Amino acid sequence: MAKKIGFIGLGIMGFPMAKHLLEAGHPLVVHDLNRKPVKELVQAGAGEAASPQEIAEKSEIVITMLPDSPDVHDVALGADGLSEGIREGCIYADMSTIAPSVAVEVADYLGAKGVRCLDAPVSGGDVGAKNATLSIMVGGDKATFDEMLPVFEVMGKTITLCGPNGAGQIVKACNQIQVALNILGMSEALLLGTKAGVDPAIIHEVLSGGYAQSRVSDVRGPRVIKGDFAPGFKGKFHFKDLNIIMKSGNDYGVPLPVTSLVHELFASMLAAGRGDLDHTGVITVLEDLARVEARTKP
Secondary structure, eight states, X not given: OOOOEEEEOOSTTHHHHHHHHHHTTOOEEEEOSSHHHHHHHHHTTOEEOSSHHHHHHHOSEEEEOOSSHHHHHHHHHXXXXXXXXXXXXXXXXXXXXXXXXXXXXXXXXXXXXXXXXXXXXXESHHXXXXXXXXXXXXXXXXXXXXXXXXHHHHHEEEEEEEESTTXXXXXXXXXXXXXXXXXXXXXXXXXXXXXXXXXXXXXXXXXXXXXXXXXXXXXXXXXXXXXXXXXXXXXXXXXXXXXXXXXXXXXXXXXXXXXXXXXHHHHHHHHTTOTTSBGGGGHHHHHHHHTOOOOOOO
8 A cells, every 4th residue: 555645845846746646555644835736736635744744744754855954954944844744664765955964964864763764955957856767866765765666766766875864965966966067068169150150050959969969958958049048957956956966076175167157157146136037047147247048030
């Protein structure tokens, strides 16, 4: 019999992830400060909880998908939090992207209560969440990973145990470095070609057929050259991830000179009031500097 799952955090990513679990037949109870996605899932058959503590009391598995480290810390360890209701033997899988140190702190605290914890951040954006093709990077022990694998497989396609608690978040940081660099590489290529008079759609077509091809370009390139920055993953959240990355580089003594520059460009994106755009919207910062837009003209 499927175990009852509690899901906290029903945003752009969390809502479709929770919906897949419900559609797969898992008994589901949900919580979010935003009433709209809660109501939609309740109408589809989910139960509702008024707090993280109540989620924990009603669930055998708890999943969180939250914006940042303080949110996870508060939900897991704060007043009316998971720690006040979760039982020994339950599984807690945090699928947010947070600081590795916070993932370890939460795992240590709940682990002392007999809770089995996994950090399981994801990559793939809203498209991956909607299509259940997310890449899931997991930190924790193998036995708990193996038990959770059928649940993860409902939401993702590539699921990897990366090491002990915190390792999933480290690998996610590595992922976000490469994604950010791919976005900026695509942006600079489109801008150079556009300002030189070449149609950006042609640039994208040619680069997609050769060694410069990337998933970032495949998925978001066509939208960028149409000026469509509706968020699949908001720029302000990638900036948050870059803050985590810069701290991790400092913690582990790893210089990140290129990522440092990308971090500053995302900071400029937020300073310009564009943090709610898709993270590919960082191209607009370079467009301002180059005084050209990498768009296909109608």
